[in-house]
Amino acid sequence: MNERQTFQPSPETCSGAGVNDKAIYREAAADRETFWAGQAGQLDWFKPWEQVLDESNAPFYRWFAGGKLNAAYNCLDRHLKTERKTKAALIFEGEPGDQRVLTYQELYREVTKCANVLKSMGVRRGDRVAVYLPMIPELPVVMLACARIGAPHSVVFSGFGPGSLCDRINDCRAKLVVTADGGWRRGRITPLKDNCDEALAGCPSVEKVLLVRRTGKEVNFTAGRDYWYHDLMDGAPAACPCEQMDAGDDLFILYTSGPAGKPKGIVHSTGGYLTGVAATHRMVFDLRDDDVFWCTADIGWITGHSYAVYGPLANGCTSVLYEGGPDWPQPDRFWALIEKYGVNILYTVPTAIRSFMKWGTAWLENYDLSSLRLLGSVGEPINPETWLWYHQHVGGGRCPVVDTWWQTETGMILIAPLPGVTPLKPGSVTVPVPGVEAAVVDNAGNPVPPCGGGYLVLKTPWPAMLSTIYGDPDRYVAQYWSRFENAYFTGDGARWDEDGYFQVMGRVDDIINVGGHRLSTVEIESALAEHRTVAEAAVIGKSHKLKGQAVSAFVTLKEGFTGSPELAAELKTHVTRKIGALARPEDIFFTPEMPRTRSGKIMRRLLWEMAEGRVEADLDGPVAAARHGI
């Protein structure tokens, strides 16, 4: 097999594809606003917009200004007038094997009841609700209930620890937290309520906690503050009107790592976001009416918000929701789920695919995967070898692989093929979706010639773009719209070829990508520096065969402390408590001093080369001890 091979859309993919005429690219480019207005028109609006794109206060662009809608209404109510009423909206399977199917009618009823529960707990339009739940149906239910009453949700990934949860709650001053007694992950219980109790000790804004029973684990219960979800749901009325939201009203806040440490609250607005995710979910996944769609990403990340909740439900599609790990109880769980539920479209991350490759094809062989029609990849660069394995062994050589580039900030997929028209090249995210304009530019912002590399920028606004950084509009402007004139800076490095195909190389800032999870090296450094023994820490992302990158930390200790395997283990646990297991350093190197430039900056490049084993550390130099790293 040739890694430079191009895959043309097959006749089977083209026939029946929603988009099978490449004229769509030309038409959208000729008039972006009309194109996106056409997509927005596929939603139900209480009041039509007056202006498609209001640029008067750029870069605070306002999409569909003057329009009114509700996201939950678009994901639920409008489907009840059609045959989708009895169609499965969510097919849930818990890690222990429990199952639950919710039709659109049933999901609607859960959501309206939950909306009334939230109201009864004092949540009003505009209040922020923090949601710290495992991958169980209550997670989308709570999100949609928030959307229904106009209370922006801030979902915190259940893999984050108490420190991260506390920071996020405080930044948006959430009034209510929804959590669970735990969630199942690789046979163990994630102690969500315990983490939550620890976090809430430092969160004065939180008045009440809504607690879902999931695992039966015994948890602390604070009377007057904590309420059992199921008790309140039992007594809640089912009728709940929808708030009429302005297109520009906040739908949710989702925190992500930004350069310079502190997580940023990325704000997404109702009208533009929903338009963007619904349109791309239809176009990029070539969605058909009877498809079973499975996005394996946790809803705690943007991928789950956009393609496990809002996109699929706005399109009236059936989605699989799976709680646990891919190798539980053994490494065939994904294939078992695909066969059992007849999944047609699988959307997952390269890290998972590389694990499947490592575990071996024998795990797939006993399963009938013939229902699959399309495969997607997201979150990190997928190398051609992994792409080809995915194509051949999971897709049986017949399913197009759509590699999709986007970010928490972009809300929706921006660079990805349309399966019915765009030829595929393994390792390339191909071209921007219709209505989106991207470029690779040099330091001065000038486009680089084909086959060159540079910075990835977006040249025109797109509907699901972030509206701001919560509470920090200046940072929104500084971070995204100041590096280059009239362009959004993505923070990624990229190349493009003579056909205009993009290849995303990775971040050019201090963000690292561990298994598709975005982490800030500065945030991990600050966590380490809070430990009583640490004088200074420097964190870099080292290449990792499975995860793409892994966290490597260089640590200088305070006077009187010496590095040891025990201390290294203690520091790793410390980071897990502070941020979460995903930020846990793979290695810790103790060094008496950091290597510095003459101006005093830590030479991260040198640290990186040492962690990679590319350079020998100088035994007499300040980083000598790194060679004896633990």
Ligand code: WT7
């Ligand atoms: C960063 C954004 C997109 C939702 C999940 C991650 C990297 C994302 C790709 C891809 C190469 C990718 C970029 C980007 N990234 N998709 N298909 N190929 N790199 O969202 O956590 O906001 O991270 O993920 O570096 O900037 P996120």
